[in-house]
Amino acid sequence: MPQPLEKLRLRLYNRVKRASLDFGLLRPGDHVLACLSGGKASYTMLSLLRQLQGRVPFEFRITAFHLDQAQPGYPVGIMESYLQDQGIAHVILREDTYSVVKEKLRPDATPCSLCSRLRRGIIYTQARQLGCNKIALGHHRDDSLETLLLNMFHAGKMQAMPAIYTTDDGEFEVIRPLIGCAEAEIATFAELQCYPIIPCN
Numbered sequence: 092m093p094q095p096l097e098k099l100r101l102r103l104y105n106r107v108k109r110a111s112l113d114f115g116l117l118r119p120g121d122h123v124l125a126c127l128s129g130g131k132a133s134y135t136m137l138s139l140l141r142q143l144q145g146r147v148p149f150e151f152r153i154t155a156f157h158l159d160q161a162q163p164g165y166p167v168g169i170m171e172s173y174l175q176d177q178g179i180a181h182v183i184l185r186e187d188t189y190s191v192v193k194e195k196l197r198p199d200a201t202p203c204s205l206c207s208r209l210r211r212g213i214i215y216t217q218a219r220q221l222g223c224n225k226i227a228l229g230h231h232r233d234d235s236l237e238t239l240l241l242n243m244f245h246a247g248k249m250q251a252m253p254a255i256y257t258t259d260d261g262e263f264e265v266i267r268p269l270i271g272c273a274e275a276e277i278a279t280f281a282e283l284q285c286y287p288i289i290p291c292n
Contacts, residue, residue: 095283096280096283096284099276099279099280099283100139100142100280102276103135103139103269103272103276103277103280104139104142104143106269106271106272107136107139107140107143107268107269107271107272108143108146109271110254110267110268110269110270110271111143111147111268113254114254114255114266114270115255116225116254116255116266116268117143117147117151117225117266118149118151119149119150119151120149120150120151121151121152121224121225122151122152122154122221122222122223122224122225123140123151123152123153123154123223123225123226123227123266124154124156124214124217124218124221124223124225124226124227125137125140125153125154125155125156125227126156126157126158126214126226126227126228126229127155127156127157127170127174127181128157128158128229128289128291129157129169129170129287129288129289129290130229130288130289130291131277131278131280131281131282131286131288132229132230132231132269132274132277132281133228133229134281134284134286134288135229135269135272135277135280135281135284135286136227136228136229136268136269137153137155137179138284139268139269140153140227140268141153141179143268152180153179153180154180154181154182154221154223155174155179155180155181155182156181156182156183156184156214156217156218157170157174157181157182157183157184158183158184158185158186158188158210158213158214159183159184159185159186160186160187160188160189160206160210161185161186161187161188161189161190162189162291163189165289166287166289169287169289170183170287170289171183172287173286173287182217182221184213184217186209186213188206188209188210188213191205191209192205192206192209214226215258215262215263218263219262223263224263224264225263225264225265225266226263226264226265226266227265227266227267227268228265228266228267229267229269230252230267230269230270231267231269231270231272231273231274231277232269232270232271232272232273232274233273233274234252234274235251235252235267235270236251238251238252239251239252252267252270253267254266254267254270255267
Protein backbone atom coordinates (compact mmCIF):
# COMPACT_ATOMS: atom_id res chain seq x y z
CA MET A 92 0.00 0.00 0.00
CA PRO A 93 1.43 3.45 -0.91
CA GLN A 94 2.89 5.41 1.97
CA PRO A 95 1.43 8.85 2.84
CA LEU A 96 4.38 10.69 1.31
CA GLU A 97 4.13 8.86 -2.01
CA LYS A 98 0.35 9.32 -2.20
CA LEU A 99 0.79 13.04 -1.57
CA ARG A 100 3.65 13.29 -4.05
CA LEU A 101 1.50 11.63 -6.72
CA ARG A 102 -1.42 13.97 -6.03
CA LEU A 103 0.77 17.07 -6.25
CA TYR A 104 2.61 15.75 -9.30
CA ASN A 105 -0.66 15.11 -11.12
CA ARG A 106 -1.75 18.70 -10.44
CA VAL A 107 1.54 20.07 -11.74
CA LYS A 108 1.28 17.85 -14.80
CA ARG A 109 -2.31 18.98 -15.39
CA ALA A 110 -1.31 22.66 -15.09
CA SER A 111 1.53 22.10 -17.53
CA LEU A 112 -0.82 20.50 -20.05
CA ASP A 113 -3.71 22.93 -19.57
CA PHE A 114 -1.64 26.12 -19.74
CA GLY A 115 1.29 25.01 -21.90
CA LEU A 116 3.85 25.76 -19.20
CA LEU A 117 6.65 23.70 -20.73
CA ARG A 118 7.82 23.12 -24.28
CA PRO A 119 10.69 21.25 -25.93
CA GLY A 120 14.01 23.02 -25.50
CA ASP A 121 12.92 25.24 -22.61
CA HIS A 122 15.55 26.30 -20.10
CA VAL A 123 13.76 26.97 -16.82
CA LEU A 124 15.19 29.12 -14.06
CA ALA A 125 13.53 27.57 -10.98
CA CYS A 126 13.53 30.25 -8.28
CA LEU A 127 14.28 28.66 -4.93
CA SER A 128 13.52 30.98 -2.02
CA GLY A 129 14.14 28.33 0.62
CA GLY A 130 10.47 28.10 1.55
CA LYS A 131 8.21 25.05 1.42
CA ALA A 132 6.60 25.88 -1.91
CA SER A 133 9.78 26.51 -3.88
CA TYR A 134 11.39 23.27 -2.70
CA THR A 135 8.22 21.39 -3.63
CA MET A 136 8.07 23.08 -7.02
CA LEU A 137 11.65 22.14 -7.83
CA SER A 138 11.10 18.52 -6.80
CA LEU A 139 7.96 18.16 -8.92
CA LEU A 140 9.49 19.91 -11.92
CA ARG A 141 12.41 17.48 -11.81
CA GLN A 142 9.97 14.58 -11.61
CA LEU A 143 8.08 15.96 -14.60
CA GLN A 144 11.36 16.44 -16.45
CA GLY A 145 11.99 12.71 -16.29
CA ARG A 146 8.56 11.77 -17.62
CA VAL A 147 7.59 14.15 -20.41
CA PRO A 148 8.32 13.05 -24.00
CA PHE A 149 10.66 15.97 -24.67
CA GLU A 150 13.72 17.57 -23.14
CA PHE A 151 13.91 20.75 -21.11
CA ARG A 152 16.54 22.05 -18.71
CA ILE A 153 16.23 23.25 -15.14
CA THR A 154 18.66 25.51 -13.30
CA ALA A 155 17.83 26.28 -9.68
CA PHE A 156 18.48 29.85 -8.58
CA HIS A 157 18.70 31.00 -4.97
CA LEU A 158 19.24 34.60 -3.90
CA ASP A 159 20.96 35.28 -0.58
CA GLN A 160 19.65 38.75 0.28
CA ALA A 161 22.03 39.25 3.23
CA GLN A 162 19.26 39.15 5.82
CA PRO A 163 20.38 38.88 9.47
CA GLY A 164 20.71 35.29 10.57
CA TYR A 165 20.83 33.88 7.03
CA PRO A 166 22.10 30.28 7.30
CA VAL A 167 25.08 30.32 4.95
CA GLY A 168 25.82 27.00 3.25
CA ILE A 169 22.50 25.22 3.81
CA MET A 170 21.13 25.80 0.32
CA GLU A 171 24.46 25.09 -1.36
CA SER A 172 24.77 21.76 0.46
CA TYR A 173 21.21 20.74 -0.37
CA LEU A 174 21.54 21.47 -4.10
CA GLN A 175 24.94 19.79 -4.35
CA ASP A 176 23.68 16.69 -2.52
CA GLN A 177 20.72 16.48 -4.92
CA GLY A 178 22.94 16.91 -7.97
CA ILE A 179 20.94 19.90 -9.17
CA ALA A 180 22.44 22.47 -11.54
CA HIS A 181 22.26 25.73 -9.63
CA VAL A 182 23.41 29.28 -9.07
CA ILE A 183 23.50 30.93 -5.64
CA LEU A 184 23.98 34.68 -5.68
CA ARG A 185 24.51 37.04 -2.75
CA GLU A 186 23.08 40.54 -3.19
CA ASP A 187 22.56 42.80 -0.16
CA THR A 188 19.00 43.90 -0.92
CA TYR A 189 18.27 43.84 2.80
CA SER A 190 20.34 47.00 3.39
CA VAL A 191 18.70 48.71 0.41
CA VAL A 192 15.22 48.00 1.79
CA LYS A 193 16.21 49.19 5.28
CA GLU A 194 17.65 52.39 3.83
CA LYS A 195 14.70 53.22 1.57
CA LEU A 196 11.76 52.46 3.89
CA ARG A 197 10.54 53.79 7.21
CA PRO A 198 11.02 51.38 10.14
CA ASP A 199 7.25 50.74 10.35
CA ALA A 200 6.79 50.18 6.60
CA THR A 201 6.10 46.77 5.09
CA PRO A 202 9.20 45.72 3.12
CA CYS A 203 7.65 43.01 0.92
CA SER A 204 6.79 45.12 -2.13
CA LEU A 205 10.19 46.80 -2.50
CA CYS A 206 11.99 43.57 -1.66
CA SER A 207 10.00 41.77 -4.35
CA ARG A 208 10.82 44.39 -6.99
CA LEU A 209 14.52 44.23 -6.22
CA ARG A 210 14.46 40.43 -6.27
CA ARG A 211 12.57 40.36 -9.57
CA GLY A 212 15.19 42.51 -11.28
CA ILE A 213 17.98 40.23 -10.07
CA ILE A 214 16.06 37.13 -11.23
CA TYR A 215 15.56 38.58 -14.73
CA THR A 216 19.24 39.46 -14.98
CA GLN A 217 20.26 35.98 -13.90
CA ALA A 218 17.84 34.33 -16.36
CA ARG A 219 19.28 36.45 -19.16
CA GLN A 220 22.86 35.56 -18.26
CA LEU A 221 22.06 31.83 -18.18
CA GLY A 222 20.06 31.88 -21.40
CA CYS A 223 16.81 30.85 -19.70
CA ASN A 224 13.53 31.52 -21.48
CA LYS A 225 11.27 30.46 -18.58
CA ILE A 226 11.20 31.55 -14.94
CA ALA A 227 9.38 29.25 -12.52
CA LEU A 228 7.92 30.69 -9.30
CA GLY A 229 6.48 28.78 -6.36
CA HIS A 230 3.11 30.53 -6.06
CA HIS A 231 0.31 28.06 -5.31
CA ARG A 232 -3.49 27.95 -5.47
CA ASP A 233 -3.97 29.83 -2.19
CA ASP A 234 -1.72 32.66 -3.41
CA SER A 235 -3.78 32.95 -6.57
CA LEU A 236 -7.07 33.03 -4.66
CA GLU A 237 -5.76 35.66 -2.24
CA THR A 238 -4.69 37.80 -5.19
CA LEU A 239 -8.16 37.44 -6.69
CA LEU A 240 -9.81 38.63 -3.46
CA LEU A 241 -7.39 41.54 -3.07
CA ASN A 242 -8.05 42.66 -6.64
CA MET A 243 -11.80 42.34 -6.18
CA PHE A 244 -11.94 44.37 -2.98
CA HIS A 245 -9.19 46.91 -3.61
CA ALA A 246 -8.96 47.27 -7.40
CA GLY A 247 -12.46 46.33 -8.50
CA LYS A 248 -11.31 43.69 -10.98
CA MET A 249 -11.62 39.92 -11.29
CA GLN A 250 -8.00 38.93 -11.69
CA ALA A 251 -6.06 36.13 -10.00
CA MET A 252 -2.44 35.11 -10.49
CA PRO A 253 -2.07 33.60 -13.96
CA ALA A 254 -0.43 30.21 -14.42
CA ILE A 255 1.77 31.72 -17.13
CA TYR A 256 2.50 35.20 -18.44
CA THR A 257 5.04 36.96 -20.60
CA THR A 258 7.16 39.73 -19.10
CA ASP A 259 6.45 43.25 -20.35
CA ASP A 260 9.52 43.25 -22.60
CA GLY A 261 8.59 39.86 -24.06
CA GLU A 262 11.91 38.34 -23.03
CA PHE A 263 10.70 35.66 -20.59
CA GLU A 264 7.68 33.57 -19.77
CA VAL A 265 6.98 33.29 -16.06
CA ILE A 266 5.30 30.04 -15.01
CA ARG A 267 3.65 28.88 -11.79
CA PRO A 268 3.66 25.06 -11.82
CA LEU A 269 1.98 24.85 -8.38
CA ILE A 270 -1.04 26.94 -9.41
CA GLY A 271 -3.40 24.00 -8.80
CA CYS A 272 -1.81 22.85 -5.52
CA ALA A 273 -3.15 23.70 -2.06
CA GLU A 274 -0.82 25.34 0.44
CA ALA A 275 -1.75 22.86 3.20
CA GLU A 276 -0.71 19.89 1.08
CA ILE A 277 2.51 21.62 0.05
CA ALA A 278 3.31 22.27 3.72
CA THR A 279 2.70 18.62 4.62
CA PHE A 280 4.82 17.44 1.69
CA ALA A 281 7.69 19.75 2.65
CA GLU A 282 7.55 18.56 6.25
CA LEU A 283 7.63 14.90 5.21
CA GLN A 284 10.53 15.62 2.88
CA CYS A 285 12.45 17.40 5.68
CA TYR A 286 13.48 20.26 3.43
CA PRO A 287 16.02 22.67 4.98
CA ILE A 288 13.63 25.62 5.21
CA ILE A 289 15.19 29.08 5.21
CA PRO A 290 12.86 31.55 6.96
CA CYS A 291 12.33 35.11 5.77
CA ASN A 292 13.32 37.29 8.72
